[in-house]
Amino acid sequence: MIGNSKKDLSLFEFQKKFKTERDCLEHLVLAKWGDGFKCKKCSHDHFCKGIKELDRQCSKCNYIESPTAGTLFHRVKFPLLKAFYIIYFVSTNKKGITSTELSRKLDLKQKVCWLFKRKVMKAMQSSGTFLLEGVVEVDETFVGGSDENSRGRKKGTKKLVVVAIEKKKKGVSRFYAKVIEHADALSLGGFMRDNIYDKAEITTDQWTGYQPLDKEFENMTHMKSGKKGENFPELHRVIMNFKSWLRGMHHHVKDLQEYINEYTYRFNRSFMKGNIFDNLMNRMINTEPYTYKSIIS
Numbered sequence: 197m198i199g200n201s202k203k204d205l206s207l208f209e210f211q212k213k214f215k216t217e218r219d220c221l222e223h224l225v226l227a228k229w230g231d232g233f234k235c236k237k238c239s240h241d242h243f244c245k246g247i248k249e250l251d252r253q254c255s256k257c258n259y260i261e262s263p264t265a266g267t268l269f270h271r272v273k274f275p276l277l278k279a280f281y282i283i284y285f286v287s288t289n290k291k292g293i294t295s296t297e298l299s300r301k302l303d304l305k306q307k308v309c310w311l312f313k314r315k316v317m318k319a320m321q322s323s324g325t326f327l328l329e330g331v332v333e334v335d336e337t338f339v340g341g342s343d344e345n346s347r348g349r350k351k352g353t354k355k356l357v358v359v360a361i362e363k364k365k366k367g368v369s370r371f372y373a374k375v376i377e378h379a380d381a382l383s384l385g386g387f388m389r390d391n392i393y394d395k396a397e398i399t400t401d402q403w404t405g406y407q408p409l410d411k412e413f414e415n416m417t418h419m420k421s422g423k424k425g426e427n428f429p430e431l432h433r434v435i436m437n438f439k440s441w442l443r444g445m446h447h448h449v450k451d452l453q454e455y456i457n458e459y460t461y462r463f464n465r466s467f468m469k470g471n472i473f474d475n476l477m478n479r480m481i482n483t484e485p486y487t488y489k490s491i492i493s
C-alpha cells in the first residue's frame with residue numbers, strides 16, 4: 197500500500213506528483229511491483245524489460261505484463277493522467293463529481309467520463325471488512341431515481357433499499373445500504389450478515405422480515421412503528437441526504453447500487469488507511485479489470 201498520511205492530497209500536491217503519463221505509469225509500477233516482481237503465469241521472480249518501456253517480461257516464461265494489466269486501468273483508451281485526475285476528483289470532492297463536470301474539466305467526452313467513473317465506483321464497493329458494531333439501526337426505504345419527486349410516478353421504477361447505520365454519540369459514524377428485491381428475512385438477513393457484527397445492539401421496526409433473525413442477532417430489538425421517520429431520525433436523515441445527492445447526479449442512474457457504493461465509500465472514509473486518494477488508487481490497482489461490455493450490458 198502506498199501512502200500513509202491521513203491528510204487529503206491538495207490539488208497542488210496532486211499536480212506536482214503527476215505531471216506526465218510516465219509519472220502515472222511509475223506510480224502503478226511501484227504499487228504493483230514495489231514489494232518485488234512475481235510473474236502472473238508462472239510465479240517466477242526475475243524479469244527483464246518488455247517491449248514498451250515499463251512493461252516487465254518474465255525471464256522464465258517470457259510472459260509480458262504491463263503496469264496497467266490486472267487493474268481497473270487496463271485498456272483505458274485515453275491518457276492515464278486524465279484517468280488519475282478522475283480518481284482525484286471523485287475521491288476528494290466532498291459530494292463527488294458528475295460525468296458532465298469531469299468532461300468539462302478534462303476535455304474528454306461525457307460518455308467516456310461516465311464509463312470510466314463506473315469503474316471507479318466499482319472500486320468503491322465496500323470491502324466487507326469493517327462490520328458495523330455498537331449501536332446499529334436498520335430500516336428499508338424506496339429510492340425512486342430520477343422520478344423521485346414527480347407526481348403520478350410509476351411504482352415499478354422504484355427500488356427497495358435496506359439501510360443500516362452505526363451510531364456514535366448523537367451522530368452517525370458509518371452506514372451501509374443495499375438494493376434488495378424483497379424485504380424478506382432472506383434478503384434482510386443476507387445484508388445484515390455481510391455488514392453488521394452479530395453482537396451489535398440492533399434496532400429495527402416490527403416488520404415480520406426481521407423476526408426470524410433474532411436467533412442470529414441476539415441483541416436485536418424491534419421498536420413499534422411510529423410515523424414515517426419518527427423512530428429513526430438519524431437513519432432517515434442519512435437517507436434524505438443520500439437521495440438529494442442522487443438527484444444532483446444529472447445523468448440517469450443506471451445501477452443504483454453503484455451510486456450507493458460511491459456515497460457510502462466517502463461517508464465511511466474514517467475507516468480507511470491513508471488518505472482517500474491513495475486508498476481509492478490502491479483499490480483501482482487491486483481490483484480486477486471490469487470491461488466496458490459488462491458495464492453497458
Ligand SMILES: [Zn+2]
Nearest residue numbers: 235238254257
Ligand atoms: Zn513467467
